[in-house]
Amino acid sequence: GNSVTQMEGPVTLSEEAFLTINCTYTATGYPSLFWYVQYPGEGLQLLLKATKADDKGSNKGFEATYRKETTSFHLEKGSVQVSDSAVYFCALSDRGTGNQFYFGTGTSLTVIP
């Protein structure tokens, strides 16, 4: 079946530190991969996506590359800011196995000044 596994949090970093949040997936078809962000008190927002192997999604300084060989989609940012404090969710959709969407459990990030 389809599933997403994220690194457990919470993660606490100092401002300007490098961020990596690991995400691996299992899929029976050809999934599209996503990172969503949930800021405190706000709804889920799409951060970036990649629809095929070797694609790189990027937005707001965040990047993730769709690696089919390692079934991974790790989120990275070179220099985090306090405003990046949020919960980050890795997700996949796989139309080949029915129209469904699968989220990971989320990783809470706190950036301290």
Add this chain to the structure above:
Amino acid sequence: ETGVTQSPTHLIKTRGQQVTLRCSSQSGHNTVSWYQQALGQGPQFIFQYYREEENGRGNFPPRFSGLQFPNYSSELNVNALELDDSALYLCASSFDRGLETQYFGPGTRLLVL
């Protein structure tokens, strides 16, 4: 352009009762997906409605049911509420069953006592 709205924002019910949650999709969208997000977990896909028909369902029992209306707004109904149904219920709207570009509402927080 109006975003995705949900009502009510909060709700308290007792075990065994029934609940109806509502979602208005973003202007121009004809697809609504519903998710359950338990505390500290990622959202889980319940089902999707496209042009008033169910189009894809996650691993939820039949007491979770839905409707979509001609104006593409949607309802989620849960019968025989259980304590474990306590969660944030999210709806997301998109166009033509797409899951790759979906916009989430702020959610309805349901507490079952």
